[in-house]
Amino acid sequence: VLSDSSSVSVGTSGPVININTASASDLDSLPGVGAVTSQKIIDNRPYIETTDLVTKKILGQATYEKIKDKISAN
Numbered sequence: 001v002l003s004d005s006s007s008v009s010v011g012t013s014g015p016v017i018n019i020n021t022a023s024a025s026d027l028d029s030l031p032g033v034g035a036v037t038s039q040k041i042i043d044n045r046p047y048i049e050t051t052d053l054v055t056k057k058i059l060g061q062a063t064y065e066k067i068k069d070k071i072s073a074n
Helices: 024-028 035-043 061-070
Strands: 008-011 014-018
Touching: 014 061, 024 035
Parallel strands: none
Antiparallel strands: 008 014
């Protein structure tokens, strides 16, 4: 069992990364997310929902669709 402060937990489809607490290297491991985007995600915290990545124009819809099952905002 991981603590609430953990940035990575294990879901049914593999690890789930918390976009509010993850390190740049954790975020960088997501498909379609590089160093620049990782930093944008960190700079625009906090997020209430994962869709905030699209509404805040951090990610395009296509990239979001690739990673939505691998991320959480809580």
